[in-house]
Amino acid sequence: MSVTFKSLETILDQYPPNPEHLISALQDVQAKFSYIPKEAMTAVCDHLGVPVSRGWAVATFYKAFSLEPKGEHEISVCLGTACHVRGARNVYEKFRRDLAIPGEEGTTKDLKFTLRQVRCLGCCSMAPVAQIDEEVHGGLSQRKAGTLLKQFRKR
Numbered sequence: 001m002s003v004t005f006k007s008l009e010t011i012l013d014q015y016p017p018n019p020e021h022l023i024s025a026l027q028d029v030q031a032k033f034s035y036i037p038k039e040a041m042t043a044v045c046d047h048l049g050v051p052v053s054r055g056w057a058v059a060t061f062y063k064a065f066s067l068e069p070k071g072e073h074e075i076s077v078c079l080g081t082a083c084h085v086r087g088a089r090n091v092y093e094k095f096r097r098d099l100a101i102p103g104e105e106g107t108t109k110d111l112k113f114t115l116r117q118v119r120c121l122g123c124c125s126m127a128p129v130a131q132i133d134e135e136v137h138g139g140l141s142q143r144k145a146g147t148l149l150k151q152f153r154k155r
């Protein structure tokens, strides 16, 4: 979603120009765009009378805020020990290849998926495991990973 003046104005209209609304306004920006775009941060800080550097400090501190665009679906592949010994790296590479993610982690160009690594999802008995949005999928193989991607592309 592009950052338009109108979409920002709708958010800013809800807050009187007071620094105490910084976190709430940033939460609205995060909900609207799935991350904090630079233009939005500048507009929010200008409106509330907060230095932009403070805005970024807050956004960096809280995990709820993303500074990069995020995909519609978030895939977290576990590379913890139990998953690793059962072939999680191959599963991870399958996701990475099919999504054409150039680095180790990242978001697809169409903003459909974000792929990331995690170190234990707390369900080691189902290894290898990946979480896609709220769903946990265990016993993964490269083939199953491919099938899951096809299913989520349609959602």
Ligand code: FES
Pocket: 078, 079, 080, 081, 082, 083, 084, 119, 120, 121, 122, 123, 124, 125, 127, 129
């Ligand atoms: S190591 Fe993967 S879920 Fe625990």
